[in-house]
Amino acid sequence: MEIEKGSSTSIQQQLYDRIRAAIVEGRIQSGERVPSTRSLAAQLGIARGTIDITYARLTSEGYLVARGQRGTIVAPELRSGAMPAEPLAPPTSTSGPAPTEMPPPLRLGVPALDLFPRKVWARLAAREARKLSAARLFHAYPMGVPALREAIAAYLAVARGIVCRPDQVVVTSGYQGALSLVASLLLKPDDQVWLEDPGYVFAQQAFARLSMRIVPIPVDDEGLRVDDARASRPDARLAVVTLTHQFPLGMPLSPRRRAALLAWAADCDAWVLEDDYDCEFYYSGRKPAALKTIDTADRVFYAGSFSKTLYPSLRLGYLVLPAAFVATAERTCQMLHRGAAAFEQSVAASFLSEGYFARHLRRMRTHYRARRKALVDELERQFGADVCISLQPGGLHILARFPNHGPDVRLADRARQHGLAPVALSERSLAHHAGEGLLMSFTNIAEQDVAEVVALLRRAITGR
Secondary structure (H helix, E strand, O other): OOOOOOOOOOHHHHHHHHHHHHHHOOOOOOOOEOOOHHHHHHHHOOOHHHHHHHHHHHHHOOOEEEOHHHOEEEOOOOOOOOOOOOOOOOOOOOOOOOOOOOOOOOOOOOOOHHHOOHHHHHHHHHHHHHOOOOHHHOOOOOOOOHHHHHHHHHHHHHHOOOOOOHHHEEEEOHHHHHHHHHHHHHOOOOOEEEEEEOOOHHHHHHHHHOOOEEEEEEEEOOEEOHHHHHHHOOOOOEEEEOOOOOOOOOOOOOHHHHHHHHHHHHHOOOEEEEEOOOOOOEOOOOOOOOHHHHOOOOOEEEEEEOOOOOOHHHOOEEEEOOHHHHHHHHHHHHHHOOOOOHHHHHHHHHHHHOOHHHHHHHHHHHHHHHHHHHHHHHHHHHHHHHOEEEOOOEOOEEEEEOOOOOOHHHHHHHHHHOOOOOEEHHHHOOOOOOOOOEEEEOOOOOHHHHHHHHHHHHHHHHOO
16 A cells, blocks of 8 residues: 655545555455554554544444454455445444544543553452442442542642532533533523633533523633623623633633632622633643632632543543532432443542552653653744744643644644644634634654654645
């Protein structure tokens, strides 16, 4: 198989066409295993992310079947000569790479999956499985397994200075679960909600689906412009804010703005949802304190997630409730669901309480600092004056602007054609434009792969 790297056809499309043709023509037989992404990337000299996306596409169209650790094979039901010349109809809904494939480089929200302590996690899971009784197969606790709620409360007291009782902690199905619970406790249709602009698109979509009136609030170097928001829309019921690292621009909310936000909530009988989504990852200077630590009026809901610290498919997050909502939240959880998976919660509880979580975070901070530096250095080396990089003291992504190469939406689309997955900054704004640029994660790119990934990005952006 040969790939023409100077062709006007993207590498991903060339790879797709060649593999599909080999299957259709019978050169790869049904049931036969195709090369691993690692080995094929080495053979062809292209990024693994490109092959991941191509395999996912062929899998969604029915040509390949992913078998986990046993590899990927040509679908057994296919026969050479009997397959259609056109691609098989894809499923009605696709939402990214197949679960057995690694996500493409630069994709946001992906921790270093290659560095997750799988052996430790597997050992804890096996130990938990041996303790599994018939009674524990019944419905989970709607508010979360007590051991995990206790472990989270203990962790927050040490790591974030948040003093709360375990009964104030709710284990949620990720951050979306926290959003849904807060909305159920506080809001009714047509209530106003302050959202940072630019901001987190899933929060925007979640409140829009619930028929809330979204109020986009601009941000600047100090974070959410609270005075502007209070002057124009003081009657909002809830403000959703990323305090430690504003998403996507990365600055922390200033002390002055924090005080103003809490004063607004107390004066107007409103509430704040503090989304502390990546507070664990700070690389220089002193980490900003959580807003919850100065919440003397108890107006703050504090949300965290294990998707960024452990792994996304775990689908576990947590919400610290103001004390007045504990009883109501328990009744609401019983009506909304029967709780997140108890087995995974119990494994996570052991991971936290036995010290593995703290060690894992220390290790990740070291690797993330090195991976971020490697990506920034390589971008500056390959792009030179054509790139302007915004760096904040912490976070899990960088913002790179390419002012001489056209709209960021077009650049992101070109990058996707080369097997990469940056996000256009302009697409994260509702009403207040924050300029253009590409949001790029560095967490899932090993240092030895950085030069290759940036070379692909340069080719996508500049054509050379």
